[in-house]
Amino acid sequence: MKLILNSPLDMHLHLRDGEMLKNVTPLTSDNYSAALVMPNLTPPITTKETLFKYRDEILALSSENFKPYMSLFFQKDYNYEFLKELKDEILVVKLYPAGATTNSESGVVNFNIEELRPTLEAMSELEIPLSIHGESDGFFLDREAEFIPVYEKLAEAFPKLKIIMEHISSKEAVKILDKHENLYASITLHHILYTFDDVAGGKLNPHLFCKPVLKREKDRRAILKLALNAHPKVMFGSDSAPHSQEAKEGALGAAGVFTAPVTLQALAELFEKHNKLDNLQKFVSNNAKKIYNITPPQKEVVLVKEKFSVPKLYGNIVPILAGQELSWSIESVK
């Protein structure tokens, strides 16, 4: 049994920099046609120079026929000319609330619309979508639900701005998706596979600790349903977020799940289990192409129903499903 995926896209990816960038870039570029690369480095990507430098580094490390879609780290005072000049070089501007996740310290503190207006108005006019990590600073499990009013406020204040609710993790986010024409969402693998019980229900599993945190079963199911049905306003974005084993384990564990090399195989297994394999092409490619109006490189990934043993480590990074067996593997890419 085979499954051909045309130009699979990972619309939310962390490639990091330095050694980590070298190690993880091929693990995505080998099997994906393109990926949207997040800008939360230290310091974050906020200038033309750092953007181009980062893009070139990624391209130098990528397999052929792979396109890194770049992003800028949101600043409330980007001016129109600056964004206009970079419009064709970036796919989104990514907004982080300050401190919400890895390297987000310089993110937005105050979600007052008027304060954010200069950048958002320019983006709206230039048709640059806004990508958001939507979390409040409240109780860890409530943060996405508490951010919903901000999503709605932004969607209403800038009706022509495409807003991507990244890595949605709660039923509350699912609820507003169809309420506002300009709201879209990316969905990870781990948020449709697991709940926080998989982190803290038995022993503590740091390798499934991420931001936004995994939630309850009813949240997982609501998001899974969107994914399985390839709802036209959602797309796959792995949020694959590599950290070394040492950074994940130990006295203070970093947030992030490393999924990149396992995503297509695991999605095939999950979609097949729910008899929705026919929708996977839309979820991992077609929907994103329409939402972002992009034409990524042509790439054909052939999956075959043969066992794939997930490695326990990729270099010094523990992947999701480490040491487990999946029923689908990648046969060829061309």
Add this chain to the structure above:
Amino acid sequence: MKLILNSPLDMHLHLRDGEMLKNVTPLTSDNYSAALVMPNLTPPITTKETLFKYRDEILALSSENFKPYMSLFFQKDYNYEFLKELKDEILVVKLYPAGATTNSESGVVNFNIEELRPTLEAMSELEIPLSIHGESDGFFLDREAEFIPVYEKLAEAFPKLKIIMEHISSKEAVKILDKHENLYASITLHHILYTFDDVAGGKLNPHLFCKPVLKREKDRRAILKLALNAHPKVMFGSDSAPHSQEAKEGALGAAGVFTAPVTLQALAELFEKHNKLDNLQKFVSNNAKKIYNITPPQKEVVLVKEKFSVPKLYGNIVPILAGQELSWSIESVK
């Protein structure tokens, strides 16, 4: 500024066995007059022989003038004669739902009253209190709240049985405390100091991961209020649960916070902060004496308002508040 505590009691303590027992027993027996020792070893304490052996091991390792109050691991078919013979050797029978925490695999699977009746009726008649780790097998954060109906069912079915809700962690448990005359509660240090945000709100902190898990701020406050007011139906029980640093960190972290050597100092700081220092004697001793009708050894612990730097490690165990400074220290014990 000094504070004298007479015969402080830790009414919920894990001393483990083997090397760990050797390392941690003095850390409690030095500063406490007595402690209620939990029976969840591997295998659990369910026989007269293992009970006496464990008690003697503890006594051999204890400082002078320390009494270990012993407990049996609940079995639904203990018979009356067996319990009668051990009545003066144990303070409680401790009930664990199967799998709820460390070494609880052989706990109770089914909370059908009729199934538990033989042991519970014998206990009621013999006036042996029932100590319960009250958690369902539901979503990790809801487990204590979901167990409330079981507490109430037991309290009603056995009105003469004293039932101790151990290490209460939720406002739901606080709510039923006064509803049933025969319900009591123990309260830990960590559940009145922290919430689950301290585990997973920023980076992941395995050293504050325990069962029952820390909950929300409103839960913390409800329990703190009981403790600060030394509500007559509550008593201090540290649930100090040592694991090696390796067992707490790493790919799968064990549940439990090691607090024993720090509890009195930290409680003094907390009670002073809330202007309730006068109630600490009741919380750490008098209440338990009345609830259990016990006369522990006479021991006077003098605390003084001088800085205490909490060690980063006790042997290979990371304590609560590791490396931090407390404003109270123990001056002398006699």
